[in-house]
Amino acid sequence: DVKVTQSSRYLVKRTGEKVFLECVQDMDHENMFWYRQDPGLGLRLIYFSYDVKMKEKGDIPEGYSVSREKKERFSLILESASTNQTSMYLCASSLDSNVLEKLFFGSGTQLSVL
Amino acid sequence: DQQVKQNSPSLSVQEGRISILNCDYTNSMFDYFLWYKKYPAEGPTFLISISSIKDKNEDGRFTVFLNKSAKHLSLHIVPSQPGDSAVYFCAANSGKGGGNKLTFGTGTQLKVEL
Numbered sequence: 248d249v250k251v252t253q254s255s256r257y258l259v260k261r262t263g264e265k266v267f268l269e270c271v272q273d274m275d276h277e278n279m280f281w282y283r284q285d286p287g288l289g290l291r292l293i294y295f296s297y298d299v300k301m302k303e304k305g306d307i308p309e310g311y312s313v314s315r316e317k318k319e320r321f322s323l324i325l326e327s328a329s330t331n332q333t334s335m336y337l338c339a340s341s342l343d344s345n346v347l348e349k350l351f352f353g354s355g356t357q358l359s360v361l
Numbered sequence: 362d363q364q365v366k367q368n369s370p371s372l373s374v375q376e377g378r379i380s381i382l383n384c385d386y387t388n389s390m391f392d393y394f395l396w397y398k399k400y401p402a403e404g405p406t407f408l409i410s411i412s413s414i415k416d417k418n419e420d421g422r423f424t425v426f427l428n429k430s431a432k433h434l435s436l437h438i439v440p441s442q443p444g445d446s447a448v449y450f451c452a453a454n455s456g457k458g459g460g461n462k463l464t465f466g467t468g469t470q471l472k473v474e475l
Binding site: 251256278280282287288289290291292295305306337339341344345346347348349350351352353354355 | 370402464
């Protein structure tokens with residue numbers, strides 16, 4: 248089975264801090280994604296990557312950046328955390344960009360920014 | 362602008378009866394649709410999908426129906442079981458240059474009661 252591991256289940260940070268959320272997948276998948284889940288808004292795509300060192304903006308990239316230096320690892324960076332970035336963050340991966348390829352998700356990181 | 366909408370935030374069904382979860386979309390470029398299920402403290406997992414060239418896809422107790430002219434799809438679960446209690450997300454992609462980047466709905470919390 249594909250395993251997508253997010254480094255932290257819960258994080259509490261202060262406003263203005265730089266925050267790193269880490270995600271690792273173990274199935275040599277090409278594509279990786281970062282979503283956030285908020286009540287009443289569903290899952291919204293922040294950034295995604297189709298290859299190492301490659302990144303593309305999703306629907307809500309403002310306030311975030313990403314890094315993919317190795318195929319298996321995709322990091323989400325909050326340069327200066329704000330309270331409106333309190334959310335559940337979900338990482339996902341897929342084998343490739345084929346439209347039929349399903350996404351495999353990690354268990355999520357609940358981030359609270361105080 | 363919510364391109365994929367699930368207008369019922371919650372649904373309660375008796376065990377053994379049919380559960381019907383609905384989803385509407387506005388983007389006519391979407392041609393591939395998926396349902397994901399999410400339990401608390403876990404990431405979403407793929408459930409079933411349908412291509413726009415079909416109007417029905419069945420997998421065991423789960424059937425997805427697509428009405429392209431109405432831009433509407435539904436997930437039927439028969440018979441419903443207590444283990445089906447979860448949040449269900451509808452998702453879509455265009456497959457035209459978008460790869461498998463998914464746009465998700467807001468989710469419906471299904472509760473199957475004994």
